[in-house]
Amino acid sequence: WKLAELAMQRPGLAAQLALASPEDIMRGNEADLAALVQTGEVDAAWCYESLAKALKLKYITLGNQIDLGSAADSSFYMRAAVRVAGDQPGDSIVIAGSPIRYAMAIVTNGADVVGAATLRDRLQDSTSRRIMRRAGLDVLDSVRVTTLRSKMRIAQ
Numbered sequence: 001w002k003l004a005e006l007a008m009q010r011p012g013l014a015a016q017l018a019l020a021s022p023e024d025i026m027r028g029n030e031a032d033l034a035a036l037v038q039t040g041e042v043d044a045a046w047c048y049e050s051l052a053k054a055l056k057l058k059y060i061t062l063g064n065q066i067d068l069g070s071a072a073d074s075s076f077y078m079r080a081a082v083r084v085a086g087d088q089p090g091d092s093i094v095i096a097g098s099p100i101r102y103a104m105a106i107v108t109n110g111a112d113v114v115g116a117a118t119l120r121d122r123l124q125d126s127t128s129r130r131i132m133r134r135a136g137l138d139v140l141d142s143v144r145v146t147t148l149r150s151k152m153r154i155a156q
Helices: 002-008 013-019 030-038 049-054 071-077 113-124 126-134
Strands: 081-085 092-096
Touching (some): 002 071, 030 049, 113 126
Antiparallel strands (some): 081 092
16 A cells, blocks of 8 residues: 555555555455455455456456566565564564565475475476466566575474
């Protein structure tokens, strides 16, 4: 909403949209929200285009400056930020807008590392990319691999 406000140069638009969005219809899962549209409980909902296509819902696109889908618009996205709950009660963090990307994680000491690597390789081949694009997913032609070393604590 903040990006729409900035892109459309309509101060106060984000607040107006928030007021028009009753808490009782908020859902943490976009599929649950889409179900409200399918059953006629609500007239419209925000969701990923891929979900709208999969469910054969009528949809409109928001445009690159608003949809968080374009790396070229990264600097514009950063102009909008939201404060969300942090790790500790009472803490919060600010998250600036950035392009949304799907991700896959492989736990290197997981139960089936070979199977996970096979899935990763399969998702990256040209046939899988073509299938995902047909389903409405904006698949990258190349991947970026990041290795994270977790400092995971186990409660005792």
